[in-house]
Amino acid sequence: MCLEEKKIREIMQSILIFLFFFSSRYLCKGLSRELHANPESLIYKNVRFTLIYVNNYRKNIFFQKGCIELKLQLAIDLVKDISEAIELVEEVKEYIDVVELGTPVINREGLQVVKEVKEAFPDLQVLADEKLIDATDFEVGQAVDYKADIITVLGVSEDASIKGAVEEAKKHGKEILVDMIAVRDVETRAKELDEMGADYICVHTGYDLQAQGKSPFEDLKKVKKVVKKSKTAIAGGIKLETLKDAVEQKPDLIIVGGGIASADNPKEAARKISEIIKQG
Numbered sequence: 699m700c701l702e703e704k705k706i707r708e709i710m711q712s713i714l715i716f717l718f719f720f721s722s723r724y725l726c727k728g729l730s731r732e733l734h735a736n737p738e739s740l741i742y743k744n745v746r747f748t749l750i751y752v753n754n755y756r757k758n759i760f761f762q763k764g765c766i767e768l769k770l771q772l773a774i775d776l777v778k779d780i781s782e783a784i785e786l787v788e789e790v791k792e793y794i795d796v797v798e799l800g801t802p803v804i805n806r807e808g809l810q811v812v813k814e815v816k817e818a819f820p821d822l823q824v825l826a827d828e829k830l831i832d833a834t835d836f837e838v839g840q841a842v843d844y845k846a847d848i849i850t851v852l853g854v855s856e857d858a859s860i861k862g863a864v865e866e867a868k869k870h871g872k873e874i875l876v877d878m879i880a881v882r883d884v885e886t887r888a889k890e891l892d893e894m895g896a897d898y899i900c901v902h903t904g905y906d907l908q909a910q911g912k913s914p915f916e917d918l919k920k921v922k923k924v925v926k927k928s929k930t931a932i933a934g935g936i937k938l939e940t941l942k943d944a945v946e947q948k949p950d951l952i953i954v955g956g957g958i959a960s961a962d963n964p965k966e967a968a969r970k971i972s973e974i975i976k977q978g
């Protein structure tokens with residue numbers, strides 16, 4: 699096949715694939731809740747197909763197939779010390795994928811709590827919810843020294859801080875979750891964070907806005923519409939009763955704090971939540 703023919707073939711393939719992605723966006727609305735798509739990425743029955751860019755050109759191979767595993771993260775915020783945190787994880791460990799050491803716990807106990815929980819549960823991923831905003835490369839390095847697998851940085855941070863955190867985490871094979879708490883224009887910022895290489899973009903309604911009756915579900919829709927590479931996460935008052943609203947949108951990570959930790963029976967709450975999440 700001559701060079702011109704090859705080029706024409708590539709262009710035709712690109713057009714076809716673009717049309718497929720473009721139309722799937724509309725199809726998914728009408729046909730099935732199981733199909734979620736945007737022009738670059740399509741999710742069908744927990745399998746993600748991603749349009750691959752090489753040097754900004756769509757190439758011959760258009761799809762990369764990868765299974766999406768919806769993960770459950772337990773946020774530990776209100777325990778009184780490290781041993782209480784470890785007891786709680788022990789109770790629910792079979793139902794969770796990630797343990798979050800929440801900001802209040804880290805503020806009181808320091809990064810030592812991250813290290814002790816990781817040592818006690820080496821098979822779980824451990825997230826340090828430090829909500830970093832400055833000197834992020836240094837801070838991420840420190841958290842990695844204390845065995846954190848994922849570190850949180852605020853979405854309202856300067857771009858330089860986001861990039862510094864992402865770069866430092868990558869050096870160590872760790873991940874950055876960007877917390878969108880207090881971000882006003884979620885859609886625009888999510889697009890930027892996606893381009894800057896954030897591993898997770900997490901929509902989050904904090905305690906102060908939860909108290910005003912707000913929830914993070916609408917923000918997740920906005921973020922899912924624009925992200926191409928980053929994984930998505932959701933946090934903020936998610937409980938058994940509201941879990942469905944999160945699961946339906948197929949984020950990569952669902953974060954539950956009080957919905958498990960403050961339940962009458964945390965183990966049973968974690969079991970039921972995990973069951974619904976695994977069913978997708």
Ligand SMILES: O=C(CO)[C@H](O)[C@H](O)COP(=O)(O)O
Pocket residue numbers: 773774775800801827903904905933934935936953954955956957
């Ligand atoms: O980061 C947090 C608060 O800033 C919490 O960890 C997060 O909101 C999850 O907890 P909950 O499910 O109880 O809202």
